[in-house]
Amino acid sequence: MTLLSQMRCHRMATNEDVMNSLIELSIQLDAEALTCRAVIETPKCRQFKFDYALESGLFELAGVLPTGMSFPLAFGLIPSTIAEDSDPMDVLVLAEEDLPVGCLLTLRLLGLIEAAQTEGGNTVRDDRIIGKVAQSRLFADVTEVGDLGEAFTGELGRFFVAYNALKDQRFEITSVDGAKRAARRV
Numbered sequence: 001m002t003l004l005s006q007m008r009c010h011r012m013a014t015n016e017d018v019m020n021s022l023i024e025l026s027i028q029l030d031a032e033a034l035t036c037r038a039v040i041e042t043p044k045c046r047q048f049k050f051d052y053a054l055e056s057g058l059f060e061l062a063g064v065l066p067t068g069m070s071f072p073l074a075f076g077l078i079p080s081t082i083a084e085d086s087d088p089m090d091v092l093v094l095a096e097e098d099l100p101v102g103c104l105l106t107l108r109l110l111g112l113i114e115a116a117q118t119e120g121g122n123t124v125r126d127d128r129i130i131g132k133v134a135q136s137r138l139f140a141d142v143t144e145v146g147d148l149g150e151a152f153t154g155e156l157g158r159f160f161v162a163y164n165a166l167k168d169q170r171f172e173i174t175s176v177d178g179a180k181r182a183a184r185r186v
Contacts, residue, residue, distance in 0.1 A: 095133045115174060
């Protein structure tokens with residue numbers, strides 16, 4: 001086997017290991033401390049939407065929001081979970097500053113937005129876990145989504161209604177619950 005062939009085989013094995021490690025990454029859920037792991041797909045205040053692409057093991061550009069619209073919080077996934085929409089559980093993360101694409105962090109669960117998403121007459125649950133960076137200083141006193149106020153969850157809801165409308169989908173919040181419910185849902 002030539003050196004180039006050996007390098008290609010090593011690179012393929014390494015890429016596969018990376019893909020599998022993210023897919024199979026331990027959630028490290030601590031139901032008592034209300035923490036788990038999360039991976040950031042889309043940073044806060046960005047127009048670009050990124051999704052983790054299973055086949056490549058990379059983060060792929062999945063869409064672009066219109067001018068003047070951006071993600072209100074860092075958006076990502078909770079590894080080793082599968083939601084009703086067949087994707088990992090979605091998570092919105094409060095943080096002091098931008099979290100880069102691919103960032104792995106320990107999340108302190110704050111709550112859960114339960115929602116229904118309808119596309120082409122088919123409705124599925126499409127919940128959003130809300131959390132903060134576990135080491136956060138700015139949000140140290142925030143322990144439940146309710147601590148952020150109704151205006152906060154209302155704004156998040158309006159964002160996702162508008163975001164889904166761009167894709168000819170309907171998004172409806174059915175309830176907002178606290179950190180313990182979020183831990184049970186994860």
